[in-house]
Amino acid sequence: MKILVINAGSSSLKYQLIDMETEQVMAKGLCERIGIDGHLKHTPLVGGKPVFNEDVPMPTHSEAIAAVIEKLTSPEYGVVGSMKEIDAVGHRVVHGGEKFAKSVKIDADVMAAIEACIPFAPLHNPANITGIKACRDVMGDVPMVAVFDTAFHQTMPGKAYMYAVPYEYYKNDGIRRYGFHGTSHLYVSGRCAELMGKPIEELKLISCHMGNGSSICAIDGGKCVDTSMGFTPLVGLPMGTRCGDLDAGVIQFIMKKYGFTIDEMLNILNKKSGVLGVSGVSSDFRDLSAAAEQGNERAQLALDMFAYWVAKVAGSYVAAMNGVDAIIFTAGVGENDSDTRAAIVKYFGYLGVKLDKEANSKRGQDIMISTPDSKVKVFVIPTNEELVIARDTKAIVG
């Protein structure tokens, strides 16, 4: 069975074609500047075919999908003989609200429910819907599955997902904590249990997804019991450009003083805050480390704040779960930045965590970075959201 995994953004579309017999990625690629002009980078990973990296007109997502299918099946760049060899499509969908606690086969009712979640994710869900419709246009009635970023977090208890605001905002408007990066937290927690050789039902895990966007998830017995992102992905840890947790009074103060509209204010909190805002240098941890090494104090402060917040939130989850067996680092920073990992692990002395410095210096593999006698284990596990989407799609489509 071959499954096409699609992650559609407003002007971009990432894809992977995965052979489910071996779980090998046969080809992957990225369409960019959809609706502007259009560019496709297509990378075949089997058969020794060359990379295609050129402008292709893409007035809409339909032309983007058509270009992807053309490349996947072309004699020169292709990895399959025809579109018929693609058995199903798995779509990443950001927000499933309270309606979806699992992945589902897409039909008219599911499309309506995804549309109903647009107010919760006004930037992402419309793009995901456009990707699904474009696939329908180009690929006809091939079975398609929606895999939601929010689904894994639906097991949180009310005491964790409720905000302490008047209850009717939850009841009438769905105002609550939803959480994001669920597919990533699900993948790395499952993999961690495999690496520990224990059933996930017996483990208390803390998964730290640290990328441009970052969130932490407390996973007790394989189920999410708390997570740091909330109604939107703006809160929790300070991120690349997002502010993380913030007193609502600060928003009112800045808006009043500088005369900002709510959209201007949210733009600052989403795009100009986080480690970029504090450092004034960059949202990229590589730039921050380089600047800090050259004595830039604000870059160092931003790095210190990030490590402190990860440790603080993870510590609160140790309390929430009454213990922890392993802590997992994943995503761009979690997988690559050994200094940031070491800075975070320093806070875990009270848990009996001991860092294996040599293991921590390695990259690009699933690895335990705590010493064998460390009371709580620490792992680096490269995330693989596409594989989760493909596995769910296979399980649902059969």
Ligand code: AMP
């Ligand atoms: P992601 O959102 O998971 O793609 O992560 C992207 C972020 O990972 C970048 O903005 C960087 O901050 C960080 N990153 C990627 N590679 C490295 C690296 N080698 N060292 C430190 N940080 C890195």
